[in-house]
Amino acid sequence: xxxxxxxxxxxxxxxxxxxxxxxxxxxxxxxxxxxxxxxxxxxxxxxxxxxxxxxxxxxxxxxxxxxxxxxxxxxxxxxxxxxxxxxxxxxxxxxxxxxxxxxxxxxxxxxxxxxxxxxxxxxxxxxxxxxxxxxxxxxxxxxxxxxxxxxxxxxxxxxxxxxxxxxxxxxxxxxxxxxxxxxxxxxxxxxxxxxxxxxxxxxxxxxxxxxxxxxxxxxxxxxxxxxxxxxxxxxxxxxxxxxxxxxxxxxxxxxxxxxxxxxxxxxxxxxxxx
Amino acid sequence: xxxxxxxxxxxxxxxxxxxxxxxxxxxxxxxxxxxxxxxxxxxxxxxxxxxxxxxxxxxxxxxxxxxxxxxxxxxxxxxxxxxxxxxxxxxxxxxxxxxxxxxxxxxxxxxxxxxxxxxxxxxxxxxxxxxxxxxxxxxxxxxxxxxxxxxxxxxxxxxxxxxxxxxxxxxxxxxxxxxxxxxxxxxxxxxxxxxxxxxxxxxxxxxxxxxxxxxxxxxxxxxxxxxxxxxxxxxxxxxxxxxxxxxxxxxxxxxxxxxxxxxxxxxx
Numbered sequence: 001x002x003x004x005x006x007x008x009x010x011x012x013x014x015x016x017x018x019x020x021x022x023x024x025x026x027x028x029x030x031x032x033x034x035x036x037x038x039x040x041x042x043x044x045x046x047x048x049x050x051x052x053x054x055x056x057x058x059x060x061x062x063x064x065x066x067x068x069x070x071x072x073x074x075x076x077x078x079x080x081x082x083x084x085x086x087x088x089x090x091x092x093x094x095x096x097x098x099x100x101x102x103x104x105x106x107x108x109x110x111x112x113x114x115x116x117x118x119x120x121x122x123x124x125x126x127x128x129x130x131x132x133x134x135x136x137x138x139x140x141x142x143x144x145x146x147x148x149x150x151x152x153x154x155x156x157x158x159x160x161x162x163x164x165x166x167x168x169x170x171x172x173x174x175x176x177x178x179x180x181x182x183x184x185x186x187x188x189x190x191x192x193x194x195x196x197x198x199x200x201x202x203x204x205x206x207x208x209x210x211x212x213x214x215x216x217x218x219x220x221x222x223x224x225x226x227x228x229x230x231x232x233x234x235x236x237x238x239x240x241x242x243x244x245x246x247x248x249x250x251x252x253x254x255x256x257x258x259x260x261x262x263x264x265x266x267x268x269x270x271x272x273x274x
Numbered sequence: 275x276x277x278x279x280x281x282x283x284x285x286x287x288x289x290x291x292x293x294x295x296x297x298x299x300x301x302x303x304x305x306x307x308x309x310x311x312x313x314x315x316x317x318x319x320x321x322x323x324x325x326x327x328x329x330x331x332x333x334x335x336x337x338x339x340x341x342x343x344x345x346x347x348x349x350x351x352x353x354x355x356x357x358x359x360x361x362x363x364x365x366x367x368x369x370x371x372x373x374x375x376x377x378x379x380x381x382x383x384x385x386x387x388x389x390x391x392x393x394x395x396x397x398x399x400x401x402x403x404x405x406x407x408x409x410x411x412x413x414x415x416x417x418x419x420x421x422x423x424x425x426x427x428x429x430x431x432x433x434x435x436x437x438x439x440x441x442x443x444x445x446x447x448x449x450x451x452x453x454x455x456x457x458x459x460x461x462x463x464x465x466x467x468x469x470x471x472x473x474x475x476x477x478x479x480x481x482x483x484x485x486x487x488x489x490x491x492x493x494x495x496x497x498x499x500x501x502x503x504x505x506x507x508x509x510x511x512x513x514x515x516x517x518x519x520x521x522x523x524x525x526x527x528x529x530x531x532x533x534x535x536x537x538x539x540x541x542x
Contacts, residue, residue: 056410060414084416085416089416091414093410093414095411096407101408112415116415116416117415117417
């Protein structure tokens with residue numbers, strides 16, 4: 001059960017009663033979510049639903065106003081800097097726009113966490129960086145600068161960097177945003193392959209339904225800062241809850257008033273013909 | 275709802291206090307990680323990046339600082355001479371230039387040049403890293419952005435600003451010599467002899483102390499503006515402008531405080 005010590009110890013990530021507000025606007029309203037070890041959890045939701053904010057809480061970039069986030073049973077907000085450092089090493093994050101350091105080559109980007117956080121020899125670091133690049137299929141591109149890679153390649157490089165320290169938890173922020181369907185599908189397959197190979201806990205934030213149903217074990221649906229459903233993909237797919245149906249069936253919130261638009265154009269054309 | 279004058283005054287004051295607080299916190303964090311930037315004792319990568327910054331902030335700025343100092347030295351000598359000539363006191367031009375540069379103009383001109391060149395570059399670099407989530411990426415990799423980005427810049431500025439100030443002093447005094455050679459045909463050797471006589475160790479040292487304070491201001495204002503970027507690329511541009519404006523303003527403010535302090539403790 002959420003909040004109980006037993007559940008928290010078993011889960012890789014445990015979000016308990018998390019409340020976040022910016023300037024008095026409630027962004028996350030008492031979120032409870034357990035993510036088990038080795039499962040792929042997809043956080044679904046529209047723009048402004050708070051899913052990115054929840055992600056920032058999970059990776060410890062922000063602290064909740066109330067409630068707590070436990071990663072491997074440890075409270076992020078209360079841990080000492082040294083423990084936080086250790087905890088962060090166990091989470092690999094692939095950001096939405098890759099967030100590669102443009103001043104470094106791709107290889108140096110992947111080598112950076114190894115250089116900073118381990119005492120390995122330079123030759124070992126280079127080999128490991130190359131291996132991580134090979135995992136994502138970029139072995140020949142290490143010497144290039146991030147700007148000269150395509151969008152899909154940049155995202156894969158970001159995955160390689162997230163994998164650099166062999167994390168237990170891998171987090172993706174909008175992996176398929178801005179990619180064409182083929183490249184997006186490739187990235188989905190990569191996520192599935194990584195999960196099979198390393199048995200990691202994977203958290204994915206997305207609004208792409210096809211991608212979500214392809215990779216998820218379980219899904220959590222956010223709407224206006226609250227979790228409205230958590231369940232397996234079958235449960236979500238067969239749900240009859242109106243908000244979920246609206247999202248899955250792609251129904252717009254407010255139908256555009258076509259009559260008003262037509263009227264506007266009519267008047268515009270009349271005006272221009274005079 | 276329209277706010278009253280008092281409310282606006284209050285919130286503006288709070289804003290400034292918060293900004294100074296932010297600067298102080300950042301400086302405190304930076305001082306903690308400065309040790310890890312030192313050569314031999316600290317992290318090799320930080321020292322390497324500090325050397326890179328020294329080249330960018332210091333070596334690349336030498337021509338600009340030099341030319342600015344020569345021009346200002348010349349201006350100071352000409353303006354001084356036009357008055358002093360009437361009293362037949364041309365030799366005081368030498369004192370004017372030497373003391374003016376070692377005490378004041380050397381450090382100030384250098385600080386303004388560096389704040390324009392590098393203060394804006396710091397904020398643009400860090401600001402664009404904020405926009406592209408690179409700072410977040412650093413934090414999730416358990417790398418402290420202040421230690422990784424700010425500390426090498428600060429160390430570089432602390433080393434480089436005094437050096438640039440000395441170059442600026444030298445160039446300014448050289449320009450004074452050139453002026454005296456042209457206007458009253460004074461030999462360079464004689465000029466330098468007079469200049470050395472009017473140069474006091476205390477003036478040079480207080481100038482260098484000022485330059486250290488200016489380095490602190492320029493680096494920390496530049497980086498704070500960068501870290502505070504919110505939004506898109508347009509915010510990066512605004513932060514670069516704010517970095518130059520605020521650091522120049524604070525440099526002059528600090529200059530007044532330091533000069534007043536040295537004046538009072540001067541023992542006249």
